[in-house]
Amino acid sequence: MLARSFGHRLSQRKEEALPEPKLDAYCHPLQELVVPLFIMQTQVSADALHQPKSLQTLERHVADQLREHCPDVKWISSYAVLGPCDYIDVFEAPDVESATRVSVLVRSYxxxxxxxxxxxxxxxxxxxxxxLPEDASRPRSA
Known part of the structure; x- marks a missing residue:
């Protein structure tokens, strides 16, 4: 939610056909099937909120930082939720390092x-x- 203005709604995401896996010496055939999708659970610190409208200020500040420092990250959707966290965000990033930058920026800003x-x-x-092999659930006999 902190970065809602940064991204798009999940319902607007287009379904795309998966490419055929390419086999070569440097690429595992399943790697191309994996979408670099990340789910982030966020709980805003109580001392960060002086009034409800403080959330909008935090959102703008975080979104500005994400745009500047994570241009390769695509925001998919954001949800305010009831439970132990305040927000769930869904985003695509090219790698774990980029997703880590997102998390650090959200935590900091x-x-x-x-x-x-x-x-x-x-x-x-x-x-x-x-x-996977058909008999993956059965132990192999030696």
Missing amino acids: GRAHSQVWPALAWQDFKNVVQQ
């Missing part, structure tokens, strides 16, 4: 605690599972 998890879109997960 948003005065918040955050956790970031890599995620796979459901169809990508199913594609990974389809690449």
Whole structure:
């Protein structure tokens, strides 16, 4: 939510066909199936909020920092949630290092605690599972 103005709504994301995996000496065939998607849970520090409108100020400040320091990150969606955290954000980043920059900026400029998890879109997960051997659940006999 802190970076809502930075990105797009999930419902506006276009579904794209997955490319055929390329096999070469330097690339595992499943690597191209993995979408660099990250989920971030954020809990704003109580001392960061003096009034409800303080959230808008924090959001603008964090969004400015993300635009400046993470131009390769694409914001997908943001949600305010009820529970142990205040917000859930979904974004794409080219690698874990970029996702870490996002988390550090949100923690620093948003005065918040955050956790970031890599995620796979459901169809990508199913594609990974389809690449597994049929008898993967059975122990191999020696």
